[in-house]
Amino acid sequence: MTIALPGGASRNAGPILYGPEIKAVTDALLAGHYGHGPITERFETDLANYLGVPDVVCVATGTVAMQLALLTAGIGPGDEVIVPSLTFCSTIQAIIATGANPVFIEVDKSSLCVRADDILAAVTSTTRAVMPVLYSGRAVDLTGIQEHLNDSGIHIIEDAAQAFGSNLDGRLVGTNRRIMTCFSFGPMKNLTCGEGGAIVPRTPEQAEKLRRMRTTGIAQTLAQRAEATTYDVIGFGVRAHLQSMNAAIGSVQLANFDQARMIRQQLWHRYAAALADLPNVELTDVDIDHTVPFNCVVQIPDRNRIFHQMRAAGIGVGVHYPPNHLQPAFEQWTTSLPATEEIGQRILTLPFHPSLSSDDIDRVVAALHDALAG
CATH class of the missing domain: 3.90.1150.10 (Aspartate Aminotransferase, domain 1)
Structure with a gap:
């Protein structure tokens, strides 16, 4: 027996669907919501409520979530970001997209996650961030070194692409207010939007900056721009919002x-x-x-x-x-x-x-x- 889905894809390649996703996407289309809009904003609110955090910013992919999180933390050319080598290449692409240098470290042989000692051994005067990868969804316990890193001005930005819903001693991934967390909602993930990602920021200021960067650096909201003849581009940005159809899928997934x-x-x-x-x-x-x-x-x-x-x-x-x-x-x-x-x-x-x-x-x-x- 070939353990595969129709079309030859292996069974760890497709999402689990609950049924209402098709209607949710159809409703979004019939409502005329194609890009960012109230459906996406409602999904962000639902995610924040699920996690019990003040804010969640949704974006187009998990990869761009990591890139924007790094940029929001001020990571740029010449900075070093400590990261395990054993991860999907998008983690590294997000780092080098900011102009920063990845510093590769080992992982624990049992969990395939980073160890605190290896992180500390890799810290230099130009280290600006640590990006632990929550391999296979397992939360990484950095409580022993978290305060030291933060006090040294080193940001912790979790690649939690595989870890939505996991927890560390009862605390959901994404709820540590001293860590910025990035999720992926791609087609293979535990919760899928078809494609998508999200960042849990540490502060309201970070949330505002992330929302601006995902909409090409424009200061005004969509509603404000609709009532004005101009707008202000006040910083770097990309077109990386989560589309309404994808958010509609995510809302059904979250409910189940x-x-x-x-x-x-x-x-x-x-x-x-x-x-x-x-x-x-x-x-x-x-x-x-x-x-x-x-x-x-x-x-x-x-x-x-x-x-x-x-x-x-x-x-x-x-x-x-x-x-x-x-x-x-x-x-x-x-x-x-x-x-x-x-x-x-x-x-x-x-x-x-x-x-x-x-x-x-x-x-x-x-x-x-x-x-x-x-």
């Missing part, structure tokens, strides 16, 4: 998010139980009681051979992610990260989607068992 949380955690538990007896298989520790897991990643020997053997058997495995410090585009920042390089040769992402049944998981694990034995 508790169901998504339960399904994903149950799916991860099924994998953990099925993988328990396989030798030489290390399951990434996502701290499942506090995490809405984004994927299921194992570390195995002879990964490349097993990857191709499982793909040939119709199992949609993947690799998340090739280390960025080895990528050609980032070679000027290349450094030696032996632990990450070893991890990069061992990680394998198993199919992970709410539509998977227990039988599907058994077939995936059986195929992995056969590949390991081969």
Whole structure:
């Protein structure tokens, strides 16, 4: 059996839809809301209420969310941003888009998240920000060094693209008022808008600046511009608002998010139980009681051979992610990260989607068992 969706996409490639999304998008179209408007603003309010924070600023993608968050924090040319190499390349692209330099660090072998000691060891006189990646949705605990970083003028900006709904000791990701948090609502995420992203700012001033930057740096709101013959461009900006149709999808997703949380955690538990007896298989520790897991990643020997053997058997495995410090585009920042390089040769992402049944998981694990034995 090929564990795939129609069209050949693996089952960790598509979103879970609850049904009302189609009507929500149709209603937005019939109402004439195509770009930014009241539907987007309502989604922002709903997100803020869900998280229990004063403000959330929605943007077009998770990547642009990180770029604008960095710019809002004043990050620019010559600054250093500490970041794990093991992440999707968009994290690094967001950093270099500001003119700053990524400083790559190792990750913990068990959780694949950054460690406080590695962050502190990488701090220099030109460090202006730290961007921890909440790998697979797991919250990163920086409480031991957070005050030191903030007091040193170093911003903490979370790449929480995979972590909406996760928590750290009961506190939802995005609610720490000393950290700026960036979410992604892309098609693969736990909560999707089709495409989209959001930033949780630390202050009202940051929220205002973010809203201005996402609308090409114009000071006036859309309503104010409709009543005037001119407007004022007072700073840098891009066209990066979240469109109403995407926000409409997100609103339906948010209303059903508790169901998504339960399904994903149950799916991860099924994998953990099925993988328990396989030798030489290390399951990434996502701290499942506090995490809405984004994927299921194992570390195995002879990964490349097993990857191709499982793909040939119709199992949609993947690799998340090739280390960025080895990528050609980032070679000027290349450094030696032996632990990450070893991890990069061992990680394998198993199919992970709410539509998977227990039988599907058994077939995936059986195929992995056969590949390991081969």
